[in-house]
Amino acid sequence: MTVRESEVLDVERIREDFPVLEREFDGTPLVYLDNAATTQTPTQVIDAIRDYYLEYNANVHRGLHQLSQEASIAYEQAHDRVAEFIGAAGREEIVFTKNTTESENLVAYAWGLRELGPGDTVVLTEMEHHASLVTWQQIGERTGADVEYIRIDEDGHLDMDHAREVIDDDTAMLSALHVSNTLGTINPVADLVDLAHDHDALAFIDGAQAVPNRPVDVEAIDADFYAFSGHKMAGPTGIGVLYGKQHLLDSMEPFLYGGDMIEKVTFEGSRWNELPWKFEAGTPPIAQGIALAEACDYLEDIGMDRVARHENELAQYTLERFAEFDDIEVFGPPAGEERGGLVSFNLESVHAHDLSSIFNDYAVAIRAGDHCTQPLHDKLGVAATARASFYVYNTREEIDVLVEAIDDARDLFA
Amino acid sequence: MGIGGSDMYRQQILDHYKNPRHYGEIEDATFTHVGENPMCGDTIEMDVVLDDDEETIEAVAFRGDGCAISQASASMLSERLPGTSIEELREMDRDDIIDMLGVEISPMRVKCAVLAEKVAQDGVEIYLGEKDLDRTKTEDDDPDVPE
Numbered sequence: 328m329t330v331r332e333s334e335v336l337d338v339e340r341i342r343e344d345f346p347v348l349e350r351e352f353d354g355t356p357l358v359y360l361d362n363a364a365t366t367q368t369p370t371q372v373i374d375a376i377r378d379y380y381l382e383y384n385a386n387v388h389r390g391l392h393q394l395s396q397e398a399s400i401a402y403e404q405a406h407d408r409v410a411e412f413i414g415a416a417g418r419e420e421i422v423f424t425k426n427t428t429e430s431e432n433l434v435a436y437a438w439g440l441r442e443l444g445p446g447d448t449v450v451l452t453e454m455e456h457h458a459s460l461v462t463w464q465q466i467g468e469r470t471g472a473d474v475e476y477i478r479i480d481e482d483g484h485l486d487m488d489h490a491r492e493v494i495d496d497d498t499a500m501l502s503a504l505h506v507s508n509t510l511g512t513i514n515p516v517a518d519l520v521d522l523a524h525d526h527d528a529l530a531f532i533d534g535a536q537a538v539p540n541r542p543v544d545v546e547a548i549d550a551d552f553y554a555f556s557g558h559k560m561a562g563p564t565g566i567g568v569l570y571g572k573q574h575l576l577d578s579m580e581p582f583l584y585g586g587d588m589i590e591k592v593t594f595e596g597s598r599w600n601e602l603p604w605k606f607e608a609g610t611p612p613i614a615q616g617i618a619l620a621e622a623c624d625y626l627e628d629i630g631m632d633r634v635a636r637h638e639n640e641l642a643q644y645t646l647e648r649f650a651e652f653d654d655i656e657v658f659g660p661p662a663g664e665e666r667g668g669l670v671s672f673n674l675e676s677v678h679a680h681d682l683s684s685i686f687n688d689y690a691v692a693i694r695a696g697d698h699c700t701q702p703l704h705d706k707l708g709v710a711a712t713a714r715a716s717f718y719v720y721n722t723r724e725e726i727d728v729l730v731e732a733i734d735d736a737r738d739l740f741a
Numbered sequence: 742m743g744i745g746g747s748d749m750y751r752q753q754i755l756d757h758y759k760n761p762r763h764y765g766e767i768e769d770a771t772f773t774h775v776g777e778n779p780m781c782g783d784t785i786e787m788d789v790v791l792d793d794d795e796e797t798i799e800a801v802a803f804r805g806d807g808c809a810i811s812q813a814s815a816s817m818l819s820e821r822l823p824g825t826s827i828e829e830l831r832e833m834d835r836d837d838i839i840d841m842l843g844v845e846i847s848p849m850r851v852k853c854a855v856l857a858e859k860v861a862q863d864g865v866e867i868y869l870g871e872k873d874l875d876r877t878k879t880e881d882d883d884p885d886v887p888e
Contacts, residue, residue, distance in 0.1 A: 653866055677809075678781070678807060678808035678809060679808075680752070680781045680808040680810075680850070680853065681808050681809045681810070683747065684746065684747075684748065684749055684750075684847060684850060685747045685849075687746040688746040688747050696780060696781070697782065698861075704782075709782075710782025710783075710806070710807070711779070711781060711782045735747070736747075738745055739755070740750075740755065740759075740809075
């Protein structure tokens, strides 16, 4: 297959936007392969934060003064920008939260606690992140609803036959990952949402590993709720997003109470503000919201199709290199199948944490542990895995350094 | 290198990891206790035999699973403990363990290094009725351990 010039990323050019990539440790250049945990931040996004604090730092929706108006407009427009980025209808459907986990908790508390009861089921997947798994377990305990899990097969795909079994008329909510943070599997979320809707259940899609690296259209998926985090998509920490269909957000009670989320307060009671502010109590993450909008601009300038292709290409190259060695076990879909930009693996003779420590000699940053998917690791039969995950600025040469570091660890433990 | 690197994996550590001493079980142990480091998935289960006065450790055996630092630390501690008093064990802290290992332990790996020590200490306290605990976890309960 020939790839046209316009379809590939100009990685060298992109790397110039990320000053942290110039860091060296004892003369060894940083190889940052922990992007599924958090991505690095380009100067454009850092400048957006700096401009806000240098030029128009003020609280939003409160002051009538010039600075507050500027901050309010920028913060509100950031919602519009994010809505556009994921194909939502408008700002009414975009709630800024702290992170994906808070987005999941918002729906679990504001909708789940009120709507669920004995006899209802919440359907998750075996590859679910603790963000949804722990949250819905707790809501299940409080409401009497059962939590069920769609099985995964040996290649890390959802067993869709099993999905058709567990999603039934008792199902009230389906919560599933769009892209697995451990396996890299890209789940057929539109099909899952259809299944849920066939049984009048709602569908929550966790897009923390999808929005950063592929075009996402929440209306095409038809998700009722969709969540992701700023810091995994070249944006800042401290901001996440909850997309919700407007009629659902309208019908829900607030999650957090306080300032800014009210329209009218008396000693007797309160009326709630309009969407999305009803769900954004207190002073929101203003600088972070504005910077997230900048991150959307940054990624769209590169092109989300190109980002997806680049990530998959690096993952496939990693699988190719790892296949040279009998003692490297990889998890997730087989080589050749499109996946998110990450590969979890284990080296037979070296525990993942030892591997990660040894990699410091090569200034290679990876994640080692359970990646917040302990039940999935139990199912895989391992306590921990090492995970290399990629972003727009990573190169094949960096993966070669990773393989070199693995060689060194193997020799050390031989 | 900033933290850790292969310097942590000196010959002594690797030797204890690959050939753990006192690995196994003691059937009529005075007490047995188990612990884990949830971050790494390391586990250590330790059998301890006390003398008749219940003042001195006579024998130790352990079994476990996990990273080289946690397992080497358990192996070296099980060599060190026989002949020492319960009081000495209770007074041990992370610095003693790091001295015993003989290498710099990066802050993120201290939990791995101190797991065996904490299992032994908790085991004694539970046996003496001073503590009620099913399972030791090297998590937030240890102020010595950086998060």
